[in-house]
Amino acid sequence: MAESVKDQVVAIIAEQAILEVADINMDATLEDLGIDSLGLVESIFAIEEAFDISVPFNANDPSASEFDISSVTSIIGAVENLVAEQKG
Amino acid sequence: MHRVVITGQGTINALGADVAQTLDAFKAGRCGIGELDIRDVDRLAIRIGGQVKNYDPNAEFNRQQISLYDRFTQFSLLAAREAIAQSGLTFSDQLAAQAGVVLGTAGGGMNTQDENYRAVYEDGKNRVHPFVVPKLMNNAAAAHLSMQYNLKGPSFTVATACASSNHAMGLAFQFVRSGMTKAMVTGGSESMLCFGGVKAWEGLRVMSKDACRPFSANRNGMVQGEGAAIFVFEEYEHAKARGAVILAEVIGFAMSSDAADIVMPSKQGAARAISGALIDAGLNASDVGYINAHGTGTAANDKTECAAVADVFGAHADRLMMSSTKSMHGHVIGGTGAIELLACIMALREGVVAPTINYDEPDPECALDVVPNEARDAPVNVALSNAFAFGGMNAVLALRKAS
Numbered sequence: 239m240a241e242s243v244k245d246q247v248v249a250i251i252a253e254q255a256i257l258e259v260a261d262i263n264m265d266a267t268l269e270d271l272g273i274d275s276l277g278l279v280e281s282i283f284a285i286e287e288a289f290d291i292s293v294p295f296n297a298n299d300p301s302a303s304e305f306d307i308s309s310v311t312s313i314i315g316a317v318e319n320l321v322a323e324q325k326g
Numbered sequence: 327m328h329r330v331v332i333t334g335q336g337t338i339n340a341l342g343a344d345v346a347q348t349l350d351a352f353k354a355g356r357c358g359i360g361e362l363d364i365r366d367v368d369r370l371a372i373r374i375g376g377q378v379k380n381y382d383p384n385a386e387f388n389r390q391q392i393s394l395y396d397r398f399t400q401f402s403l404l405a406a407r408e409a410i411a412q413s414g415l416t417f418s419d420q421l422a423a424q425a426g427v428v429l430g431t432a433g434g435g436m437n438t439q440d441e442n443y444r445a446v447y448e449d450g451k452n453r454v455h456p457f458v459v460p461k462l463m464n465n466a467a468a469a470h471l472s473m474q475y476n477l478k479g480p481s482f483t484v485a486t487a488c489a490s491s492n493h494a495m496g497l498a499f500q501f502v503r504s505g506m507t508k509a510m511v512t513g514g515s516e517s518m519l520c521f522g523g524v525k526a527w528e529g530l531r532v533m534s535k536d537a538c539r540p541f542s543a544n545r546n547g548m549v550q551g552e553g554a555a556i557f558v559f560e561e562y563e564h565a566k567a568r569g570a571v572i573l574a575e576v577i578g579f580a581m582s583s584d585a586a587d588i589v590m591p592s593k594q595g596a597a598r599a600i601s602g603a604l605i606d607a608g609l610n611a612s613d614v615g616y617i618n619a620h621g622t623g624t625a626a627n628d629k630t631e632c633a634a635v636a637d638v639f640g641a642h643a644d645r646l647m648m649s650s651t652k653s654m655h656g657h658v659i660g661g662t663g664a665i666e667l668l669a670c671i672m673a674l675r676e677g678v679v680a681p682t683i684n685y686d687e688p689d690p691e692c693a694l695d696v697v698p699n700e701a702r703d704a705p706v707n708v709a710l711s712n713a714f715a716f717g718g719m720n721a722v723l724a725l726r727k728a729s
Contacts, residue, residue, distance in 0.1 A: 292371075296534075298532060298546050298625040
């Protein structure tokens with residue numbers, strides 16, 4: 239299950255960044271990957287659709303949202319938690 | 327070049343059913359934002375808005391009219407009735423031949439679209455009312471105004487998202503200033519507080535779930551409103567000759583495009599529109615006493631707008647007042663500039679500056695006098711009204727106290 243969440247999130251981020259999955263560094267920030275504010279909102283939408291979850295996120299202050307977007311790894315962890323909470 | 331004055335104003339919005347009620351709310355710092363009362367609200371994440379409440383269309387319009395008037399058209403007609411009555415103008419002969427109506431709206435008949443898409447997609451109906459198209463079209467409100475008041479000159483609708491009504495009023499100003507007409511009816515209207523309208527905005531993740539707090543450090547997004555404001559713009563000598571009450575003078579207008587990003591605002595684009603309006607009006611920066619801000623309550627707009635004002639006004643930025651009345655009536659999208667012009671006219675006529683309510687914490691990136699929480703008595707001779715839209719389209723009007 240955890241592996242699958244990771245793979246799907248990385249695939250979503252790779253698509254937004256127009257990169258190969260293999261080129262996504264787990265410690266990278268979205269900014270490092272060239273994903274801007276619109277790309278971020280689209281990524282979150284894609285995650286919500288893929289996992290059928292609701293992600294708490296307000297673009298006015300991304301850092302204050304409960305959803306940690308500071309790196310690819312943190313996003314995967316946050317999605318795993320949300321899946322466990324909302325689908326568990 | 328002819329002087330252009332405002333001889334009529336009318337409105338309906340979350341703060342009131344007319345200008346008097348709206349100005350009372352501005353003076354009291356009253357908030358018109360509350361829980362949305364719309365179908366399927368339980369399926370929305372955003373459940374607040376500046377909704378026009380206690381409004382019964384059947385009390386204002388007959389059944390045939392309602393079959394043709396979307397809510398945004400109804401609001402336009404009600405606001406126009408007040409404005410044109412106040413102006414005392416009757417449009418006939420040469421005046422009617424030249425005068426037109428230019429309105430701003432972003433969504434047009436959004437409620438009509440929402441209801442009829444629901445009918446065919448969700449309810450599975452295969453038939454819709456015959457007037458869906460003339461009811462939802464963006465120019466419907468302008469068209470009905472032209473018909474009702476015999477306005478036979480140039481009439482159309484401007485759609486530049488959140489700057490629509492400032493663009494509309496700016497064009498009406500230019501028409502009268504150029505001498506092509508003695509009067510224009512202008513303003514804007516919006517009504518997208520329906521399930522689809524709010525759901526679409528929700529998707530962008532820029533909406534606040536609890537309040538609109540422009541310039542406050544704890545702001546967390548915009549809140550949508552609805553309503554209309556309509557004005558009569560008239561050539562000064564024409565107004566003077568008939569003894570009309572002059573509410574304010576429109577003295578300048580400028581537009582600019584960021585040519586940069588579809589949603590992120592640009593300081594340079596905003597600054598060019600503000601300084602352009604000063605140049606068009608022949609003003610020095612130090613002449614300006616009040617700015618009605620675009621002030622959406624989003625992180626991006628408010629800091630960018632403050633930076634643009636600081637750039638244009640220099641040291642004078644710390645002496646002028648700038649408030650966002652969106653904190654009270656919500657962001658009325660294509661109609662917002664028109665409703666906000668009421669606050670500019672109030673400042674010029676009555677020397678009362680509408681506040682930015684819900685202001686809790688100073689933000690160093692918005693370090694201007696935002697007239698926090700309480701209206702202020704202060705003489706104002708010149709006011710600006712800012713509008714900076716998605717798409718990077720900016721429009722700023724300059725007004726002077728009637729003399």
